[in-house]
Amino acid sequence: MRLSNSHTHFGLISILLHWIMAILLVGLYLLGDYMVDLDYYDDWYHSAPGWHKSTGMIVVGLLLLRLGWKLTQLRPMPLVSYKVWEVKLAGLVHHSFYLLMFIMTISGYFISTAKNAAIDVFGWFSIPAITELSKTQAELAATIHEASTTVFIVLVVLHIMAALKHQFIDKDKTLIRMLKPDDSIKSTGESK
Protein backbone atom coordinates (compact mmCIF):
# COMPACT_ATOMS: atom_id res chain seq x y z
CA MET A 1 0.00 0.00 0.00
CA ARG A 2 1.52 3.23 -1.17
CA LEU A 3 1.90 6.03 1.39
CA SER A 4 2.86 8.79 -1.01
CA ASN A 5 1.06 10.16 -4.03
CA SER A 6 1.84 9.25 -7.61
CA HIS A 7 0.89 10.96 -10.86
CA THR A 8 -2.19 8.80 -10.99
CA HIS A 9 -3.08 8.07 -7.39
CA PHE A 10 -3.40 9.56 -3.97
CA GLY A 11 -1.27 7.77 -1.39
CA LEU A 12 -2.57 6.45 1.91
CA ILE A 13 -1.43 9.56 3.84
CA SER A 14 -3.33 11.96 1.57
CA ILE A 15 -6.41 9.77 1.67
CA LEU A 16 -6.36 9.41 5.45
CA LEU A 17 -5.82 13.14 5.95
CA HIS A 18 -8.73 13.86 3.60
CA TRP A 19 -11.20 11.59 5.35
CA ILE A 20 -10.13 12.25 8.92
CA MET A 21 -10.37 15.98 8.37
CA ALA A 22 -13.65 15.59 6.48
CA ILE A 23 -15.20 13.77 9.44
CA LEU A 24 -13.75 16.20 11.98
CA LEU A 25 -14.79 19.31 10.07
CA VAL A 26 -18.35 18.18 9.39
CA GLY A 27 -18.53 17.04 13.03
CA LEU A 28 -17.26 20.45 14.17
CA TYR A 29 -19.90 22.19 12.08
CA LEU A 30 -22.74 20.08 13.50
CA LEU A 31 -21.42 20.28 17.07
CA GLY A 32 -20.89 24.03 16.77
CA ASP A 33 -24.39 24.56 15.45
CA TYR A 34 -25.82 22.35 18.20
CA MET A 35 -23.85 23.62 21.17
CA VAL A 36 -24.75 27.31 20.85
CA ASP A 37 -28.39 26.53 21.59
CA LEU A 38 -27.82 24.19 24.54
CA ASP A 39 -29.76 24.84 27.70
CA TYR A 40 -27.75 26.07 30.70
CA TYR A 41 -28.62 22.90 32.60
CA ASP A 42 -27.75 20.58 29.73
CA ASP A 43 -25.07 17.96 30.56
CA TRP A 44 -23.16 19.08 27.48
CA TYR A 45 -23.27 22.81 28.21
CA HIS A 46 -19.58 22.89 29.10
CA SER A 47 -18.26 19.72 27.48
CA ALA A 48 -19.58 20.41 23.96
CA PRO A 49 -17.73 23.74 23.55
CA GLY A 50 -14.68 22.04 25.12
CA TRP A 51 -14.72 19.30 22.50
CA HIS A 52 -15.41 21.81 19.74
CA LYS A 53 -12.42 23.96 20.67
CA SER A 54 -10.11 20.98 21.27
CA THR A 55 -11.06 19.35 17.97
CA GLY A 56 -10.66 22.67 16.18
CA MET A 57 -7.10 22.96 17.45
CA ILE A 58 -6.39 19.35 16.37
CA VAL A 59 -7.66 20.32 12.92
CA VAL A 60 -5.12 23.17 12.80
CA GLY A 61 -2.35 20.64 13.38
CA LEU A 62 -3.73 18.32 10.71
CA LEU A 63 -4.18 21.25 8.34
CA LEU A 64 -0.53 22.27 8.63
CA LEU A 65 0.52 18.63 8.24
CA ARG A 66 -1.70 18.25 5.20
CA LEU A 67 -0.54 21.45 3.58
CA GLY A 68 3.09 20.45 4.10
CA TRP A 69 2.36 16.99 2.71
CA LYS A 70 0.45 18.38 -0.27
CA LEU A 71 3.22 20.80 -1.18
CA THR A 72 5.91 18.10 -1.13
CA GLN A 73 3.91 15.41 -2.88
CA LEU A 74 3.14 14.68 -6.51
CA ARG A 75 -0.27 15.82 -7.55
CA PRO A 76 -2.36 13.15 -9.25
CA MET A 77 -3.35 14.34 -12.72
CA PRO A 78 -6.98 15.14 -13.46
CA LEU A 79 -8.72 12.39 -15.37
CA VAL A 80 -8.81 13.07 -19.12
CA SER A 81 -12.58 12.66 -19.05
CA TYR A 82 -12.87 15.83 -16.96
CA LYS A 83 -14.18 18.89 -18.70
CA VAL A 84 -12.18 22.10 -18.44
CA TRP A 85 -14.84 23.83 -16.35
CA GLU A 86 -14.95 20.87 -13.99
CA VAL A 87 -11.20 21.05 -13.41
CA LYS A 88 -11.35 24.79 -12.90
CA LEU A 89 -14.33 24.69 -10.57
CA ALA A 90 -12.84 21.81 -8.57
CA GLY A 91 -9.56 23.73 -8.26
CA LEU A 92 -11.42 26.79 -7.04
CA VAL A 93 -13.37 24.78 -4.48
CA HIS A 94 -10.26 22.94 -3.25
CA HIS A 95 -8.34 26.18 -2.80
CA SER A 96 -11.34 27.71 -1.03
CA PHE A 97 -11.36 24.73 1.36
CA TYR A 98 -7.79 25.43 2.40
CA LEU A 99 -8.39 29.16 2.75
CA LEU A 100 -11.62 28.59 4.70
CA MET A 101 -10.00 26.02 7.01
CA PHE A 102 -7.50 28.69 8.03
CA ILE A 103 -10.16 31.39 8.39
CA MET A 104 -12.47 29.12 10.42
CA THR A 105 -9.82 27.89 12.82
CA ILE A 106 -8.09 31.25 13.29
CA SER A 107 -11.38 33.09 13.92
CA GLY A 108 -12.46 30.33 16.31
CA TYR A 109 -9.15 30.63 18.14
CA PHE A 110 -9.68 34.37 18.56
CA ILE A 111 -13.25 33.94 19.89
CA SER A 112 -11.94 31.79 22.73
CA THR A 113 -8.73 33.67 23.43
CA ALA A 114 -10.22 37.19 23.20
CA LYS A 115 -9.70 37.70 26.93
CA ASN A 116 -6.25 36.13 27.05
CA ALA A 117 -7.51 32.71 28.17
CA ALA A 118 -5.64 29.72 26.77
CA ILE A 119 -7.43 26.97 24.85
CA ASP A 120 -7.25 23.66 26.63
CA VAL A 121 -7.00 20.76 24.17
CA PHE A 122 -8.64 17.67 25.71
CA GLY A 123 -6.65 18.30 28.89
CA TRP A 124 -3.46 17.19 27.08
CA PHE A 125 -1.98 20.60 26.53
CA SER A 126 -3.13 24.15 26.10
CA ILE A 127 -2.61 26.74 23.40
CA PRO A 128 -1.96 30.19 24.81
CA ALA A 129 -3.59 33.41 23.67
CA ILE A 130 -1.54 35.63 21.39
CA THR A 131 -3.31 38.88 22.10
CA GLU A 132 -6.30 40.36 23.83
CA LEU A 133 -9.09 41.61 21.58
CA SER A 134 -11.50 44.47 22.00
CA LYS A 135 -15.17 43.52 22.13
CA THR A 136 -15.59 44.81 18.56
CA GLN A 137 -12.75 42.61 17.36
CA ALA A 138 -14.12 39.66 19.34
CA GLU A 139 -17.55 40.15 17.73
CA LEU A 140 -15.87 40.39 14.33
CA ALA A 141 -14.10 37.07 14.98
CA ALA A 142 -17.48 35.53 15.84
CA THR A 143 -19.11 36.91 12.68
CA ILE A 144 -16.23 35.66 10.52
CA HIS A 145 -16.36 32.25 12.22
CA GLU A 146 -20.05 31.83 11.54
CA ALA A 147 -19.94 33.18 7.98
CA SER A 148 -16.88 31.16 6.95
CA THR A 149 -18.27 27.92 8.37
CA THR A 150 -21.52 28.50 6.50
CA VAL A 151 -19.67 29.02 3.21
CA PHE A 152 -17.52 26.00 4.02
CA ILE A 153 -20.46 23.67 4.59
CA VAL A 154 -22.13 24.86 1.36
CA LEU A 155 -18.93 24.02 -0.51
CA VAL A 156 -18.78 20.63 1.27
CA VAL A 157 -22.27 19.85 -0.06
CA LEU A 158 -21.16 20.92 -3.55
CA HIS A 159 -18.00 18.79 -3.18
CA ILE A 160 -20.04 15.73 -2.15
CA MET A 161 -22.52 16.27 -4.98
CA ALA A 162 -19.63 16.50 -7.44
CA ALA A 163 -18.12 13.27 -6.08
CA LEU A 164 -21.48 11.49 -6.43
CA LYS A 165 -21.89 12.88 -9.95
CA HIS A 166 -18.50 11.41 -10.95
CA GLN A 167 -19.39 8.10 -9.32
CA PHE A 168 -22.91 7.59 -10.58
CA ILE A 169 -23.35 9.78 -13.66
CA ASP A 170 -19.88 10.02 -15.19
CA LYS A 171 -18.99 6.59 -13.75
CA ASP A 172 -15.31 7.48 -13.54
CA LYS A 173 -12.63 6.76 -10.93
CA THR A 174 -12.79 10.07 -9.07
CA LEU A 175 -14.30 8.79 -5.84
CA ILE A 176 -12.37 5.50 -5.98
CA ARG A 177 -9.12 7.47 -6.21
CA MET A 178 -9.93 9.08 -2.86
CA LEU A 179 -10.77 5.70 -1.30
CA LYS A 180 -8.10 3.29 -2.56
CA PRO A 181 -4.44 4.17 -2.47
CA ASP A 182 -3.13 1.06 -4.23
CA ASP A 183 -2.03 0.92 -7.84
CA SER A 184 -4.53 -1.67 -8.94
CA ILE A 185 -6.74 0.96 -10.54
CA LYS A 186 -5.44 2.20 -13.84
CA SER A 187 -6.10 5.85 -14.37
CA THR A 188 -7.09 6.98 -17.80
CA GLY A 189 -5.67 10.36 -16.93
CA GLU A 190 -2.01 9.30 -16.95
CA SER A 191 -0.55 11.53 -19.56
CA LYS A 192 3.08 11.72 -18.56
Next chain:
Amino acid sequence: MKKLGLLLVSCVLFSANVLADNYVIDKKGMHASIQFKISHLGYSWLWGRFNDFEGHFSYDKNNPSNSKVSVTIDPSSIDSNHAERDKHLRSDDFLDVEKYPQSTFVSTSYTQNADGTGVLKGDFTLHGVTRPIVIDVKFTGEGKDPWGGYRAGFEGKTRIALADYGITKNLGPASKELDLILAIEGVRQ
Protein backbone atom coordinates in the same frame (compact mmCIF):
# COMPACT_ATOMS: atom_id res chain seq x y z
CA MET B 1 -44.21 84.29 23.19
CA LYS B 2 -40.98 82.75 22.02
CA LYS B 3 -39.00 85.22 24.11
CA LEU B 4 -41.12 84.42 27.12
CA GLY B 5 -40.41 80.73 26.60
CA LEU B 6 -36.68 81.40 26.42
CA LEU B 7 -36.90 83.50 29.53
CA LEU B 8 -38.70 80.74 31.35
CA VAL B 9 -36.18 78.12 30.22
CA SER B 10 -33.25 80.25 31.28
CA CYS B 11 -34.92 80.95 34.61
CA VAL B 12 -35.35 77.22 35.20
CA LEU B 13 -31.76 76.51 34.19
CA PHE B 14 -30.50 79.38 36.29
CA SER B 15 -32.47 78.38 39.34
CA ALA B 16 -31.33 74.78 38.98
CA ASN B 17 -27.78 76.04 38.93
CA VAL B 18 -28.32 78.07 42.02
CA LEU B 19 -30.06 75.37 44.00
CA ALA B 20 -28.03 72.32 43.09
CA ASP B 21 -24.52 71.72 41.83
CA ASN B 22 -24.08 69.84 38.61
CA TYR B 23 -21.67 66.96 38.50
CA VAL B 24 -20.37 64.83 35.66
CA ILE B 25 -19.57 61.23 36.52
CA ASP B 26 -15.81 60.86 36.44
CA LYS B 27 -15.52 58.56 33.50
CA LYS B 28 -12.19 59.93 32.36
CA GLY B 29 -10.48 59.08 35.61
CA MET B 30 -12.80 56.08 36.10
CA HIS B 31 -13.74 56.81 39.66
CA ALA B 32 -17.03 55.13 39.05
CA SER B 33 -18.23 51.62 38.37
CA ILE B 34 -21.41 49.79 37.50
CA GLN B 35 -21.06 46.25 38.73
CA PHE B 36 -23.44 43.36 39.06
CA LYS B 37 -23.47 40.09 40.87
CA ILE B 38 -25.66 37.13 40.14
CA SER B 39 -25.83 33.79 41.82
CA HIS B 40 -24.16 30.88 40.06
CA LEU B 41 -26.43 27.88 40.67
CA GLY B 42 -27.06 29.17 44.18
CA TYR B 43 -23.52 28.28 45.21
CA SER B 44 -21.48 31.41 44.63
CA TRP B 45 -21.57 34.93 43.23
CA LEU B 46 -20.55 35.77 39.73
CA TRP B 47 -19.39 39.37 39.45
CA GLY B 48 -19.27 41.45 36.32
CA ARG B 49 -19.44 45.03 35.26
CA PHE B 50 -20.28 47.45 32.48
CA ASN B 51 -17.14 49.20 31.31
CA ASP B 52 -18.67 51.98 29.20
CA PHE B 53 -21.16 54.40 30.68
CA GLU B 54 -21.55 58.09 31.19
CA GLY B 55 -23.79 60.31 33.17
CA HIS B 56 -24.31 63.35 35.28
CA PHE B 57 -26.15 64.32 38.40
CA SER B 58 -27.12 67.40 40.30
CA TYR B 59 -26.82 67.38 44.04
CA ASP B 60 -27.67 69.96 46.64
CA LYS B 61 -26.71 68.92 50.14
CA ASN B 62 -29.06 71.50 51.64
CA ASN B 63 -31.94 70.18 49.64
CA PRO B 64 -31.13 66.61 48.55
CA SER B 65 -34.61 65.98 47.21
CA ASN B 66 -33.77 68.43 44.46
CA SER B 67 -31.14 66.02 43.14
CA LYS B 68 -31.30 64.43 39.72
CA VAL B 69 -29.36 61.61 38.08
CA SER B 70 -29.09 60.47 34.51
CA VAL B 71 -26.85 57.62 33.35
CA THR B 72 -26.39 55.96 29.96
CA ILE B 73 -24.81 52.52 29.78
CA ASP B 74 -23.44 50.71 26.74
CA PRO B 75 -24.65 47.14 27.42
CA SER B 76 -22.18 45.73 24.90
CA SER B 77 -19.40 46.70 27.31
CA ILE B 78 -20.46 43.94 29.70
CA ASP B 79 -17.38 42.30 31.15
CA SER B 80 -17.41 39.16 33.26
CA ASN B 81 -13.76 38.38 32.57
CA HIS B 82 -14.59 35.47 30.24
CA ALA B 83 -14.56 35.92 26.46
CA GLU B 84 -17.17 33.32 25.54
CA ARG B 85 -19.54 34.24 28.35
CA ASP B 86 -19.34 37.93 27.45
CA LYS B 87 -20.09 37.04 23.83
CA HIS B 88 -23.06 35.02 25.04
CA LEU B 89 -24.26 37.84 27.31
CA ARG B 90 -24.16 40.25 24.33
CA SER B 91 -26.18 37.83 22.19
CA ASP B 92 -29.95 37.65 21.85
CA ASP B 93 -30.07 35.05 24.63
CA PHE B 94 -29.44 37.92 27.04
CA LEU B 95 -28.83 41.60 26.35
CA ASP B 96 -29.23 41.49 22.55
CA VAL B 97 -26.97 44.52 22.27
CA GLU B 98 -27.36 44.80 18.52
CA LYS B 99 -31.07 45.40 18.91
CA TYR B 100 -30.87 47.32 22.19
CA PRO B 101 -27.60 49.26 22.08
CA GLN B 102 -28.40 51.53 25.01
CA SER B 103 -29.43 51.16 28.60
CA THR B 104 -30.41 54.19 30.65
CA PHE B 105 -31.35 55.29 34.12
CA VAL B 106 -33.21 58.55 34.69
CA SER B 107 -34.14 59.50 38.23
CA THR B 108 -37.62 60.63 39.19
CA SER B 109 -37.16 61.36 42.89
CA TYR B 110 -34.62 61.28 45.69
CA THR B 111 -35.01 61.36 49.42
CA GLN B 112 -32.06 61.48 51.77
CA ASN B 113 -31.99 60.76 55.46
CA ALA B 114 -29.89 62.58 58.01
CA ASP B 115 -27.37 59.71 58.16
CA GLY B 116 -26.55 60.06 54.46
CA THR B 117 -28.55 57.09 53.29
CA GLY B 118 -31.28 57.72 50.79
CA VAL B 119 -33.67 56.29 48.28
CA LEU B 120 -33.35 57.10 44.61
CA LYS B 121 -36.27 56.27 42.38
CA GLY B 122 -36.14 56.31 38.63
CA ASP B 123 -36.80 54.62 35.31
CA PHE B 124 -34.34 51.97 34.26
CA THR B 125 -34.24 50.85 30.65
CA LEU B 126 -32.59 47.54 29.82
CA HIS B 127 -33.10 45.19 26.89
CA GLY B 128 -35.66 47.63 25.48
CA VAL B 129 -37.85 47.49 28.60
CA THR B 130 -38.33 50.51 30.86
CA ARG B 131 -39.39 49.91 34.45
CA PRO B 132 -39.34 51.95 37.64
CA ILE B 133 -36.65 50.89 40.10
CA VAL B 134 -35.65 51.91 43.58
CA ILE B 135 -31.96 52.29 44.38
CA ASP B 136 -30.73 52.32 47.95
CA VAL B 137 -28.20 55.12 48.04
CA LYS B 138 -25.51 56.05 50.47
CA PHE B 139 -23.84 59.41 50.23
CA THR B 140 -20.15 58.60 50.66
CA GLY B 141 -18.57 62.03 50.71
CA GLU B 142 -17.78 65.29 49.01
CA GLY B 143 -15.06 67.89 49.00
CA LYS B 144 -12.16 69.46 47.18
CA ASP B 145 -9.78 67.21 45.30
CA PRO B 146 -6.03 67.92 45.24
CA TRP B 147 -6.18 69.17 41.63
CA GLY B 148 -8.46 72.15 41.95
CA GLY B 149 -11.78 70.40 41.48
CA TYR B 150 -14.70 69.48 43.68
CA ARG B 151 -16.12 65.99 43.91
CA ALA B 152 -19.05 64.15 45.42
CA GLY B 153 -19.57 60.40 45.69
CA PHE B 154 -22.39 57.93 46.19
CA GLU B 155 -22.90 54.25 46.49
CA GLY B 156 -26.01 52.56 45.20
CA LYS B 157 -27.55 49.10 45.36
CA THR B 158 -30.60 47.62 43.74
CA ARG B 159 -31.94 44.27 42.68
CA ILE B 160 -33.68 43.55 39.40
CA ALA B 161 -35.41 40.47 38.07
CA LEU B 162 -34.12 39.48 34.64
CA ALA B 163 -37.57 38.38 33.46
CA ASP B 164 -38.93 41.86 34.21
CA TYR B 165 -36.68 43.10 31.43
CA GLY B 166 -37.61 40.34 29.00
CA ILE B 167 -34.44 38.33 29.59
CA THR B 168 -35.88 34.86 29.96
CA LYS B 169 -32.93 32.54 29.38
CA ASN B 170 -33.12 30.01 32.19
CA LEU B 171 -30.09 30.18 34.49
CA GLY B 172 -31.72 28.27 37.28
CA PRO B 173 -33.97 29.14 40.21
CA ALA B 174 -31.23 30.91 42.19
CA SER B 175 -30.28 33.18 39.30
CA LYS B 176 -33.51 34.91 38.39
CA GLU B 177 -32.45 38.20 39.94
CA LEU B 178 -29.25 40.15 39.93
CA ASP B 179 -27.83 42.85 42.14
CA LEU B 180 -26.54 46.06 40.66
CA ILE B 181 -23.84 47.79 42.67
CA LEU B 182 -22.99 51.33 41.72
CA ALA B 183 -20.05 53.43 42.84
CA ILE B 184 -20.36 56.93 41.49
CA GLU B 185 -18.02 59.88 41.78
CA GLY B 186 -18.92 63.13 40.11
CA VAL B 187 -16.76 66.14 39.32
CA ARG B 188 -18.55 69.43 39.88
CA GLN B 189 -18.89 71.52 36.76
